[in-house]
Amino acid sequence: MKSSQRDDWLRAIDEELLAHKENNTWTSVxxxxxxxxxxxxxxxxxxxxxxxxxxxxxxxCARGFSQIKDIDYQEIFSPTTRYDSIRIILSIAARYDLEIQQFDVKTAFLNGNLDEDIFIEIPEGSYVT
Structure with a gap:
């Protein structure tokens, strides 16, 4: 935070925290x-x-590497697409002269539901309401 771009970084932090708040990602306890x-x-x-x-x-980012299986979580799941699936879609689009659009959902990861309660600590100096 000693950077000449400090204000830009603080706005980025505020934007991230606002996204968490709007998505009801957590409850302060x-x-x-x-x-x-x-x-x-x-x-x-x-x-x-x-x-x-x-x-x-x-x-x-949570430092999930410190989690312990069967204590902090039961299973691992990462919603990703296999390359085979992407190749098939591209092949079909090429065959039928279709257009494909790709987009990124900026806060997609905030919409996942967890079965376990996870408690996190916010980094020092961060203000969360």
Missing amino acids: ERSGQRTLTTKWVFNIKRDENNQGKRFKARL
Whole structure:
């Protein structure tokens, strides 16, 4: 936060926290001895396709590597697409001269539902309501 771009990074953090709030990702609770995961901010600068405009992006990432199977979680699931599926779709589109559009849902990961209660600590210096 000693960067000359401090204000840009703070806006990115605010945007990320607002997305969590709008998606009801968590509920603030008082610590009462439960296991918690630490978190950290991951920062990135996104540029447009012409490498012109800049967008400052901040993501709050849980340090899930400290979780213990059967205590913090029961199974692992990552919704990804197999390359075979993508190749088939591209082949069908090419065969029938179809157009394909790709898009990214900025906060898709915030819409997942967990079966377990996970407690996280917000990084020092972060303000969450």
